Amino acid sequence: MKTLHFTNAYHATSGGIRTFYQEMLxxxxxxxxxxxxxxxxxxxxxxxxxxxxxxxxxxxxRSWLFDVRYxxxxxxxxxxxxxxxxxxxxxxxxxxxxxxxxxxxxxxxAGLIRKGWWRDVPRPALIGLSCERxxxxxxxxxxxxxxxxxxxxxxxxxxxxxxxxxxxANSQYTASELQQATTKRHERIVRVCPMGVNMDVFxxxxxxxxxxxxxxxxxxxxxxxxxLLYAGxxxxxxxxxxxxxxxxxxxxxxGRDFRLLIAGDGPLANWLRQENLRQPNPPMHLLGQLQSRExxxxxxxxxxxxxxxxxxxxxxIAPLEAMASGLPLVAPKAGGVLxxxxxxxxxxxxxxxxxxxxxxxxxxxxxxxxxxxVNRARRTxxxxxxxxxxxxxxxxxxxxxxxxxxxxxxxxxxxxxxxxGKLALAEK
Numbered sequence: 154m155k156t157l158h159f160t161n162a163y164h165a166t167s168g169g170i171r172t173f174y175q176e177m178l179x180x181x182x183x184x185x186x187x188x189x190x191x192x193x194x195x196x197x198x199x200x201x202x203x204x205x206x207x208x209x210x211x212x213x214x215r216s217w218l219f220d221v222r223y224x225x226x227x228x229x230x231x232x233x234x235x236x237x238x239x240x241x242x243x244x245x246x247x248x249x250x251x252x253x254x255x256x257x258x259x260x261x262x263a264g265l266i267r268k269g270w271w272r273d274v275p276r277p278a279l280i281g282l283s284c285e286r287x288x289x290x291x292x293x294x295x296x297x298x299x300x301x302x303x304x305x306x307x308x309x310x311x312x313x314x315x316x317x318x319x320x321x322a323n324s325q326y327t328a329s330e331l332q333q334a335t336t337k338r339h340e341r342i343v344r345v346c347p348m349g350v351n352m353d354v355f356x357x358x359x360x361x362x363x364x365x366x367x368x369x370x371x372x373x374x375x376x377x378x379x380x381l382l383y384a385g386x387x388x389x390x391x392x393x394x395x396x397x398x399x400x401x402x403x404x405x406x407x408g409r410d411f412r413l414l415i416a417g418d419g420p421l422a423n424w425l426r427q428e429n430l431r432q433p434n435p436p437m438h439l440l441g442q443l444q445s446r447e448x449x450x451x452x453x454x455x456x457x458x459x460x461x462x463x464x465x466x467x468x469x470i471a472p473l474e475a476m477a478s479g480l481p482l483v484a485p486k487a488g489g490v491l492x493x494x495x496x497x498x499x500x501x502x503x504x505x506x507x508x509x510x511x512x513x514x515x516x517x518x519x520x521x522x523x524x525x526x527v528n529r530a531r532r533t534x535x536x537x538x539x540x541x542x543x544x545x546x547x548x549x550x551x552x553x554x555x556x557x558x559x560x561x562x563x564x565x566x567x568x569x570x571x572x573x574g575k576l577a578l579a580e581k
Contacts, residue, residue, distance in 0.1 A: 158254070181205050184547060191209045194211060219294065285327065310335070382414050396413060458480065466484075466485075473534055
């Protein structure tokens with residue numbers, strides 16, 4: 154079986170979606186499965202990934218509205234052009250299953266195929282992959298929570314959900330939004346399959362004195378300094394003001410020195426720098442975008458606690474990587490991180506500065522408790538190793554593909570067009 158995947162959430166050097174698809178391509182080669190990925194880029198090129206994987210990079214404009222580091226494949230490039238690059242890829246590859254990870258501009262491709270508008274493109278099984286909640290994104294960027302939730306439910310119910318045969322979500326938190334939008338008219342299966350972590354790369358074994366000394370020097374700390382860490386995209390939906398509030402609360406405590414390292418980049422990077430400089434003896438240092446996974450793993454292993462501020466995190470690969478690295482995790486008791494984080498392996502708190510500061514202090518209050526929770530966290534992370542997760546994803550693709558075949562044979566999907574010897578299927 155050949156799978157073809159589309160996403161706009163792809164950055165050349167970072168991001169959870171990129172990590173996921175890179176791991177899937179590696180697993181495809183190990184398992185000898187044909188896998189193709191289509192992503193936006195600054196140039197059009199074809200990248201071979203081993204014997205079984207391939208990435209199509211298609212020229213696309215920057216996403217000026219949200220994060221200029223990302224690019225967008227927009228609907229007009231494929232909906233109204235019979236000569237589109239995407240159509241040509243479909244004709245050449247003839248995938249058995251198509252997965253689209255995008256709720257805004259690439260999802261319409263699935264509707265185009267369902268309706269048989271490209272008569273010479275065979276009808277594959279169509280999967281929508283959700284790695285975020287639409288209402289949370291709208292609340293962070295556009296409107297308030299109430300209006301965002303109402304609009305998201307209308308959009309998902311009447312436009313997005315019906316475009317696909319089946320849906321996959323990266324957590325129950327993400328899936329619940331889709332499940333709430335499901336109606337009898339557009340009933341769809343929603344499966345949950347989580348993301349993962351590389352246990353070989355992210356490990357406490359990477360801790361060493363020289364790396365830690367360099368980090369302390371970078372932030373003007375000393376041997377008494379507690380190094381806190383945040384790693385992730387610096388954008389509105391990540392609830393970054395909570396980091397500032399937490400540090401203000403921690404700095405009020407005499408005789409203790411907490412410093413925060415921030416790894417990542419995004420639209421709010423300059424704002425964070427300015428806010429940091431406004432404080433006496435600035436407690437934070439922005440490292441920018443790290444250029445390798447190994448550099449990030451070294452950073453995890455040589456800090457003292459990971460602070461994750463987002464109560465609306467869809468899943469959270471970075472907190473899971475921190476757990477794998479032996480780094481105590483402080484996170485909100487809400488959102489997709491609860492897929493794997495609990496009071497036995499992490500320090501959970503309400504998403505406000507005082508509560509988060511208390512949780513950070515608690516990390517260092519009892520060494521024995523910290524040791525037990527960190528060890529449980531490592532065991533938890535091991536269950537989410539990419540080897541396990543990618544295997545589960547491919548099993549799920551196989552199941553949904555065969556389910557689509559069964560539904561075709563029983564009449565849910567019918568052959569409606571035939572041209573040049575190829576079939577296009579459309580739902581009754």
